[in-house]
Amino acid sequence: GIQVEQSPPDLILQEGANSTLRCNFSDSVNNLQWFHQNPWGQLINLFYIPSGTKQNGRLSATTVATERYSLLYISSSQTTDSGVYFCAVARSRGSQGNLIFGKGTKLSVKP
Amino acid sequence: EADIYQTPRYLVIGTGKKITLECSQTMGHDKMYWYQQDPGMELHLIHYSYGVNSTEKGDLSSESTVSRIRTEHFPLTLESARPSHTSQYLCASSEPPRLAGAYNEQFFGPGTRLTVL
Numbered sequence: 001g002i003q004v005e006q007s008p009p010d011l012i013l014q015e016g017a018n019s020t021l022r023c024n025f026s027d028s029v030n031n032l033q034w035f036h037q038n039p040w041g042q043l044i045n046l047f048y049i050p051s052g053t054k055q056n057g058r059l060s061a062t063t064v065a066t067e068r069y070s071l072l073y074i075s076s077s078q079t080t081d082s083g084v085y086f087c088a089v090a091r092s093r094g095s096q097g098n099l100i101f102g103k104g105t106k107l108s109v110k111p
Numbered sequence: 112e113a114d115i116y117q118t119p120r121y122l123v124i125g126t127g128k129k130i131t132l133e134c135s136q137t138m139g140h141d142k143m144y145w146y147q148q149d150p151g152m153e154l155h156l157i158h159y160s161y162g163v164n165s166t167e168k169g170d171l172s173s174e175s176t177v178s179r180i181r182t183e184h185f186p187l188t189l190e191s192a193r194p195s196h197t198s199q200y201l202c203a204s205s206e207p208p209r210l211a212g213a214y215n216e217q218f219f220g221p222g223t224r225l226t227v228l
Contacts, residue, residue, distance in 0.1 A: 099154075103152070
């Protein structure tokens with residue numbers, strides 16, 4: 001099956017710092033989503049981005065489908081950004097649109 | 112407001128009990144999913160459904176069962192809970208693709224954290 005690798009696994013930032021999270025995948029995809037899981041376990045949709053670039057406030061994401069990676073940028077980080085960030089993909093062929101998740105990047109933002 | 116609801120949010124029960132985790136959505140979506148997540152780990156798909164009377168097994172084998180009698184409702188049942196079933200269970204839904212090979216965004220409910228003693 002498709003492999004989804006996220007890096008780094010853990011990240012500690014000082015409030016106000018910028019960061020880049022990476023997601024590599026091993027096959028062609030027709031869906032890629034970034035999620036933030038808050039301390040209560042809820043998955044918050046950040047981006048639906050099978051290709052191209054999107055921005056939402058302090059967050060932006062870029063997916064280069066031909067090179068099989070996606071990047072999530074967090075600027076001017078805040079303590080509320082803490083949590084786990086997941087990348088999830090659906091393979092273009094034979095996946096029925098079902099998502100495969102990476103292991104996540106655990107982000108801690110210190111005040 | 113369109114949303115996905117899961118009840119209960121937290122459940123602590125004894126071994127051998129039968130439980131049903133509820134999931135309902137007012138998004139108008141046809142496709143629904145159940146994922147299982149152990150603490151600190153990634154999510155794994157255990158069941159999905161394309162619509163009424165459709166149920167499919169996901170990538171991770173599970174002793175749970177699901178049913179889809181109404182479009183908006185997708186409950187998950189464990190006939191006899193065991194400590195190995197302790198986990199978080201998340202329900203999701205998405206619109207069917209308008210084009211062949213295109214997949215739409217999935218939206219998740221708040222999850223049910225299950226502990227079996």
